[in-house]
Structure formats: C-alpha cells, structure tokens
Amino acid sequence: VEAKVTCTESSMKVEVAKSSFFGLREDHLRLSDPSNTICSLRTHSNQSHIVAVIPLNACGTQIEEDDDYLIFKNEITTVDDNVNSLITRKHLVEARFYCQYPKRGNVTLGFSAHRKKVTVWEKGFGTFTYQFEFYPDSQFRTMINPSSYPLEYDVGERIYMELDSSSSINNTEMLVESCRAAPYDNPNYHPTYSIIENGCVVDPTVQVHFSSEGQFKFSMEAFKFIGLHDQVYISCSVIMCEGGNPNTRCSQGCINSTSHSSRRRREAVLQTGKHFVSQGPLRLRRSADVEGGGSGMNLNMNLVFIAGCLLAAVGMICGVLIYRAKRSKVKYQPLPLEES
Numbered sequence: 001v002e003a004k005v006t007c008t009e010s011s012m013k014v015e016v017a018k019s020s021f022f023g024l025r026e027d028h029l030r031l032s033d034p035s036n037t038i039c040s041l042r043t044h045s046n047q048s049h050i051v052a053v054i055p056l057n058a059c060g061t062q063i064e065e066d067d068d069y070l071i072f073k074n075e076i077t078t079v080d081d082n083v084n085s086l087i088t089r090k091h092l093v094e095a096r097f098y099c100q101y102p103k104r105g106n107v108t109l110g111f112s113a114h115r116k117k118v119t120v121w122e123k124g125f126g127t128f129t130y131q132f133e134f135y136p137d138s139q140f141r142t143m144i145n146p147s148s149y150p151l152e153y154d155v156g157e158r159i160y161m162e163l164d165s166s167s168s169i170n171n172t173e174m175l176v177e178s179c180r181a182a183p184y185d186n187p188n189y190h191p192t193y194s195i196i197e198n199g200c201v202v203d204p205t206v207q208v209h210f211s212s213e214g215q216f217k218f219s220m221e222a223f224k225f226i227g228l229h230d231q232v233y234i235s236c237s238v239i240m241c242e243g244g245n246p247n248t249r250c251s252q253g254c255i256n257s258t259s260h261s262s263r264r265r266r267e268a269v270l271q272t273g274k275h276f277v278s279q280g281p282l283r284l285r286r287s288a289d290v291e292g293g294g295s296g297m298n299l300n301m302n303l304v305f306i307a308g309c310l311l312a313a314v315g316m317i318c319g320v321l322i323y324r325a326k327r328s329k330v331k332y333q334p335l336p337l338e339e340s
Contacts, residue, residue, distance in 0.1 A: 007099035012061075012072060014097050016050045026050055030079045032060025032186075035275050037119050041076070050076065056099075057115065062186050073098040114146035115279050122272050128167035128240055132279040135160040138209060140217055150231065152285040153222035160209075163216040163236060163277065171243040175199060175250040176216045177274060179236040183225050185278055195220060195234070200254040224284045233280035241271040 003020070006013040018024070026041040029050060033039065039059035044051035054061060056072050064071045075096040118130045133143040134151060140162055144151065153159060165174040177199055180192040194202045196218075201208065205221040225232065241250035248271045 003095060003097060005097045005099065007101070010056060012054045012056065012074065012097065012099045014052050014054070014076070014095075016076065016095055018048060018050060020095070024078065028078055029076050031076060032062075032074050033276070034059070034079075035118065035120060037121065052076065057185070060186065062184065069100040069102055071098055071100045114149040115277075118275070118277050120272075120275055125172075125240060125272050126168040128165060128172070128272075130238060130275065130277045131164045132234075132236065132277045133162050133164070134279065135162060138219065140209070150281045150283050152283050154285050155222055155224060157222045158219050159222050159282065160219045161217070161234065161279075162211075163238060165214045165238065165240060167214075167240060172214070172240050173243045173250050174214055174216065175239045175241065175253070177237045177239055177249070179234060181223075181225075181232050181234055183231060183233070185233040185235070185280060192235075193223075193225070196236070198255045199252070200256060222282065222284070231281035231283050233278055234282070235276055235278040237274045237276055239271055239274055245270055 003014060003016040006015075026045045029041050031039050031041070031052060031054060034041075036058055037043075038055065039052075041050055041052055044053055054074055059074060061072050061074045064073065073096065075094055077094050115132065118132075119127060120130070121127045135141075135143055138158075138160060140160065143162070163174070163176055165172075176196060178194070179196040180194055182189045182192045195206060196202060203220055207219050209217040209219065211217045223232070224230070239249055241248035245251065250271065
C-alpha cells in the first residue's frame with residue numbers, strides 16, 4: 001500500500017492512493033470507529049487519494065507505549081453495504097498506520113483528553129448530537145471543566161455522569177442501552193466491566209438520578225482495574241427512538257438476558273442504530289492519608305532508632321564512669337599497718 005503518514009501534535013494525517021485499494025471508493029472504507037462525523041473518509045479525500053485526518057483521541061485510535069515512545073495506532077478497512085452481513089465479496093483491505101512520540105525530551109504532546117460532542121447523521125432521523133460529561137456532585141449544575149482531564153478519584157468516591165442528546169427533529173427519546181468500563185478508549189477492547197447492560201443496571205453501586213427529556217443522569221462508586229492499569233474509560237451505547245411509540249427499543253427499557261422479546265425487528269424510521277459515546281480517562285488518586293501514614297511511620301522508626309542509639313551511648317558513658325570511680329577508690333585506699 002502506497003501511503004504517506006504525517007504526525008502532528010494533535011492528529012495523524014494519512015494519504016493513500018486509491019489504486020492501492022483495488023478501486024474501492026471512500027464510501028466502502030472506514031476507520032476503526034467511524035461513528036463521529038470527523039472520522040468520515042469523505043471529508044478530505046480527493047479523486048486520486050483517500051485522505052483521513054484523525055485526532056489522537058478519536059476514531060478508535062488505540063494508544064500503546066514502550067519504554068521510550070507513546071504509539072497511536074489506527075487502520076482503514078473495508079465496510080460492506082450491509083453492516084450485519086456475515087460475508088462480503090468485496091476485497092478485504094486493512095491499511096494500518098501509526099504515529100509515535102518520544103516520552104523524553106523537549107516535545108509537548110498537545111492533545112486533549114476530554115471527548116467533545118459526537119454528531120451523527122442517520123437516514124430517516126437526520127442529525128443528532130450526543131454529549132457525555134462528568135459533574136462534581138448530584139446537583140448536576142456545572143460540568144467539570146474539560147481542562148481538568150484526566151479526572152482523579154479515590155476508590156469508593158461517587159462519580160456523577162450525564163448523557164445528553166439533541167436532535168434536529170422533535171418527538172424523540174433516548175435509551176442508554178449499555179455502559180461499560182475499560183482501561184483503554186477502545187469499544188472493541190475485551191474484557192470490559194459492565195455497568196449497564198440491555199438497559200438494566202448491573203453494577204450494584206449505580207444510582208439513576210432524575211433526568212429531563214433527552215438526558216440520562218447516573219452515578220457510581222469509583223474503582224480500579226486489578227493489575228497495572230491506572231486509568232478507566234466509560235463507554236456507553238445509546239439509541240434514539242421515535243417518542244411515545246410502544247414498538248421501539250426505547251419503550252422496552254430494561255430487558256433481562258433471560259427474557260425473550262417477541263417484537264419484530266424495528267423499522268429504520270422508528271429508531272436509530274447503536275452509537276458509542278465515551279469519556280475519560282479517570283485515574284485513581286493516591287491517598288494522602290496513606291502516604292502521610294507511611295512517612296510518619298518511617299519518621300517514628302527513625303526517632304526510635306536515634307533514641308536507642310542515645311540510650312546506648314549514655315549507658316556506655318555511665319558504665320565507664322562507674323568503672324573508673326571504682327578503680328579510683330581501690331587505688332588510693334591506705335593499706336593496714338602490720339604489727340611487728
């Protein structure tokens with residue numbers, strides 16, 4: 001594949017000759033996660049080249065690292081007309097590309113950790129926007145400033161989240177079909193920790209708060225993945241439906257995995273497909289109390305050691321003085337006179 005990759009502080013630009021894709025157009029190609037409009041290959045492509053400009057924190061870009069570099073990876077693959085098709089008769093193409101940035105040196109990697117709004121267009125539904133934000137408390141008045149990301153929490157501290165949707169057409173409703181946590185911002189990463197599944201709350205600490213139309217507010221206690229992962233991303237799958245229609249997935253709400261629905265497959269005009277919205281990362285804050293207790297213990301041990309040394313020194317000095325005093329008394333004691 002003839003490709004040119006340009007790495008900037010906040011994005012990757014890849015240019016691939018269309019001849020390398022066996023004549024496939026940009027309509028039949030996509031990035032790892034094309035749900036966001038900025039990830040469309042139609043935006044920058046021309047007659048001769050497929051051109052993509054990919055933010056480092058979007059479009060399914062994966063982050064890896066070694067001792068010296070941060071490596072951002074993505075790929076261009078083929079997509080069939082029917083996304084649910086099990087087979088395809090088009091050429092299968094995978095053009096993988098990456099940018100790597102040194103960890104050390106005077107280089108500043110300038111990309112924002114905070115995820116912006118996701119705008120989606122779907123036939124029969126028009127344009128709608130999803131926004132996933134975190135809040136400092138249960139009042140949900142002012143969202144946490146994006147410049148504060150990555151956010152830090154203590155284990156067990158409550159995290160307040162809100163999913164908000166807006167549509168170009170009226171009379172719509174939103175269903176949060178699932179929410180999962182993963183150590184990487186990749187919807188295909190496994191395993192993940194389930195928070196909500198099939199519209200049902202799974203995590204026992206989740207609380208659903210009162211929400212206005214087009215909103216979903218919930219909270220849960222912070223946790224950490226077992227192992228070396230020190231960060232968590234929250235990804236949710238959302239569906240937009242025609243409001244008030246009893247035949248949509250949104251009207252069903254929570255569906256247990258053991259139950260089976262007899263309803264037929266939805267019509268395209270009644271509800272959208274699933275769209276993924278993510279936010280993060282969240283990091284575990286190191287407890288000041290634990291660190292303070294550790295340093296205090298070290299300080300106490302040092303004091304005990306010093307005090308012990310001083311007591312030993314005092315004991316040695318006292319022993320020497322007593323010994324000398326005894327010798328002094330013996331040396332100058334007058335001898336008894338012998339009788340002649």
